């Protein structure tokens with residue numbers, strides 16, 4: 304009698320291996336466990352349940368202290384700080400542009416140091432003070448740096464501005480009167496696609512109590528004339 308062959312649809316193997324049916328039974332149990340885990344996590348997220356639905360395994364409870372306001376939520380462990388800030392903490396100043404720590408659009412301060420929040424896990428920022436541009440000043444109560452940025456038209460599209468302001472605030476906190484080379488160096492990681500660098504540098508000089516070094520430039524819709 305020829306040896307019994309395992310058929311692809313056979314419910315049981317005779318050679319001690321894992322049968323197809325057994326495999327799917329195991330996967331089903333695992334999936335059911337993961338689903339229950341996610342369901343529980345989404346329920347736990349009552350702490351903050353208006354964020355994106357959790358899809359991945361092993362969700363974790365995360366606690367962030369953003370601009371002095373604590374926020375707790377449950378999220379996938381791979382959630383970046385940038386995603387957490389924008390999707391869980393009602394903070395939209397930091398922008399996702401390059402998503403690889405190359406442009407500075409997502410700059411925030413963690414422990415007072417500027418970092419690219421797109422490259423940091425939210426978990427790694429747990430319980431550490433985080434400052435975004437919203438925590439530096441407001442329309443009603445702007446930081447002197449923000450006032451100078453507006454005065455010098457130090458932006459065009461404005462997409463890089465939150466990162467520039469945040470990185471510059473960190474610079475002025477450790478060096479209240481930076482030289483132009485020091486300003487250039489501190490902002491080397493903050494790219495402005497509109498090219499308003501001369502105005503940004505002048506704004507930083509004036510905000511730190513120094514005279515501007517260049518005539519402000521304005522290549523905006525008014526044809527280059529300052530209003």
Ligand code: FES
Nearest residue numbers: 400402404407421
């Ligand atoms: S989006 Fe993070 S550095 Fe560009």
